[in-house]
Amino acid sequence: MDYATLLQLLDTTIRLATPLLFACLAGLYSERAGIFDIGLEGKMLMAAMASASVAYLTGSVWMGVLAGIGASLILAGIHGIASITFRGNQLISGVALNFVASGITVLVAQRLFAQGGRTPPLEGDARFAPITLPFAAALRDVPVIGPLYYEVISGHPFLVYLGFLTVPLTWWVLYRTRFGLRLRAVGENPAAVDTAGISVVGLRFAAVAITGVLCGLAGAYMATALQAGFGREMTAGRGYIALAALIFAKWRPVAALWACLLFGFFQALALRPDVVEGVLQFKVPVTFLDALPYVLTVLVLAGFVGKAIPPRAGGEPYVKER
């Protein structure tokens, strides 16, 4: 494998890791606050459909992103009502909303555009254009670093850079702000937070809302940046890979970045079986690469790669003492 191929692979890795990263950080806020969310997939799908539809109809990608966030927030709200207000089973609620999203996205897209559940392809301002970072062209001829900067780091749509900036932001929010401290506390010991006079319900709803916004960005990126439009089931299990990445990263933001890049790299490799074969000197089935994130996550869960301990109060509804 030569340097140019490696750069191509890394470029694809970054593009494919971005939706995982948004969704993974989304799950991180929710789960750190004690609300399990296996509905990341459904929220991404809803956001992808809404953003592609609105971007097509208005011709503005920004309106599309807003619509995507809105659609994702609706599902997040239902999840919040079911699991916080009515203390329902969070896992079942997530499963249910994934199904609702899977069906309703096709229904709406079919109603709006009558193209078999797809949106028409997005063009021009309805899509995110790549941003060329400063000096990218000028530095292109510098050996090694130049092409790396030009090919891999520069030339992505806005949401990619936003996704990567969300990582330090999340770290800062979680570990350096009062809100973050309370958020982490409510996922470990909600009774203590309640005793301190802080609303458990309020904090958890805030966390679920942040999850909604980030899943909205993940879905909007899928439909308006990575691809040009919505297609049925276009998220293709990415919500679950993000969940796997979250466990792999042991619910920590910076580790989440590395986990998403790793899983994104596997996805990039799965697109280039020729490269894999060239490096390993034998044929690897593509499906093996597809399954790798899940296998690795099981290994992590099994405790072979350090122990993954979820937030202690995760999945349990909080009942205020009377």
Added chain:
Amino acid sequence: MERLPKWADLVLVPLVSLLLAAIIAALVIIAIGQDPWEAITVMVQGSLMDGYGWGYTLYYATSFMFTGLAVTLAFHASLFNIGGEGQAQLGGLGVALACLFLPWPHWTLALLGATLAAALFGAAWAAVPAYLQAKRGSHIVITTIMFNYIASALLIFLLVDVLRPDGQMDPATANFPEATALPTLNQLPLFNLFFTSKVPANITLLIALAAAVGVWALLWRTRLGYSIRAFGKSEDAAKYAGINPFRITMIAMLLSGALAGMMAINNVMGEAGRLLQNSASGAGFIGIAVALMGRNHPLGVVLASILFGFLFQGGAELGMWTKIPIEMRVVVQGLVILFTGALDVMVRMMLTRIFAAFRGGKAAKGAV
């Protein structure tokens, strides 16, 4: 807080949940500019009005009974087995290997062998998540989700690269030999009085019903079943009573995986006659809805399976005869899971209020 009478909790709560799901589904149909009344007419016409429709409804219901029972059994041990889909796919692999590579003289023996293979493969696929839950404390929901994806990747690999006969384009095994074909309901005596044309529902339906009785007997009539339910209610109390948590977790999950795997005799052996990609086609997940709707009782599971068989067959008819896409049935499925599984407290609270108001009214009358 006042309590609901037992009959209301058992019957009324699922019915009201179903009604709420139906109302939202009707609103969705109106929102996409279609007529909900027309939709329900088409669904009933296509799935319940003649032997042909029932043949499909019961065929789907058979699959859902197995996956629903699988979820139910694990639920009683307080384990949420969301991996029925993967276990059913592996069950399909077991059926395919048994049918393709063993010489069966008659379908009865083939059925026995294939059932065992399906159960073994399904159980094997549940074994690793069960072990990790019991020994390492890894959350069973997450591991079974991961195993669904690993199963689907494994099957794609096997069907594309290993089991596909030379010269065939689509990723599937060769057709099973003639001797392994199961009789469909229109070929069985007595049943053929009602099912006059060829239907996919087959003799597996009877096995599913037997499995429902078996699960009931296991859970409520044996020592093991008692241990499973005790463990599910309170792990600490069960431990104190000398019940081994590792053993119960393993047994419950293995049985659950075996039940999910056995679904494959219905669709892979009874209907397709070969193993196709994505053979379980979502039935593993519908098992969750069926178990929730059936309140985790085998009788409830059988009834809920028929309801979902109707939804599935009716949904296919919608896709064929109306402008409502077939995906409508996925929405309904999601709504039923949402209302019966996650918003059940809301429904119960609503009903409790209504009952309290009713009783209050009576008491006031009595005072006068």
